[in-house]
Amino acid sequence: MKKGKRARLEAHGWRVGNAADFLELSAEESALVETKLALSESVRERRSKQGLSQAELAKRLKSSQSRVAKIEAADPSVSTDLVLRALFALGATRNDVASAIRKGRPVAA
Amino acid sequence: MKKGKRARLEAHGWRVGNAADFLELSAEESALVETKLALSESVRERRSKQGLSQAELAKRLKSSQSRVAKIEAADPSVSTDLVLRALFALGATRNDVASAIRKGRPVAA
């Protein structure tokens, strides 16, 4: 987590402690939150690696730039479905998604 | 896919060809559908392996038996979020979820 992001999420009422600190969430809840975070980060990585703007990705998704921004910010108002659609729209495979979710991988690049 | 399930999904307007046959879905759409199917199957596997009824799982999820049935049937009315919540409620870890999504694994047990 890139520091500053945590503050944003908390502001939105999520209370995310990276692993187990700050715990206010049950194990199930935090597993879900961590999963969504991992997927969101993967969207941003793939999109920027491909040199696309949020607006361009939005077009592919038939969504809007603001929603893409929210996807990448792991805003609680976005569903996991939408995050997955974004990943697939960026050419990710099921295996790519699995890797993004899997714990213990190198955190970036 | 266990044969008969396909018919149900199609009846609901999904048009699921297991891999690439029956294609009416774009690559992105079918990747999403396959992912959701894989997760649904994982819910059923884990639940029955633990000897729980749908009603019992529903209680843990603060949901209802009928919704659990729909989760396992991969009903289009259920979100991926709910499927993930079900998995985590069954004790799955992020890595378990990743494995369920990953392609090419042994199809059952």
Add this chain to the structure above:
DNA sequence: TGACGTAATGTCATATGTGACATAACGTGA
């Protein structure tokens, strides 16, 4: 056959997610 536990399916009021829009904030090159 009936009775029982379980799973499937349909419906509905309400909760949550959605795209779209406006606007602000950021970065950066002139």
Add this chain to the structure above:
DNA sequence: TCACGTTATGTCACATATGACATTACGTCA
């Protein structure tokens, strides 16, 4: 400084997912 492209944030009307409920279907034991 301004201008431009991009990203962030807030809001809202509309769409979709939700739990709950009723009902049906299935399996199995007697």
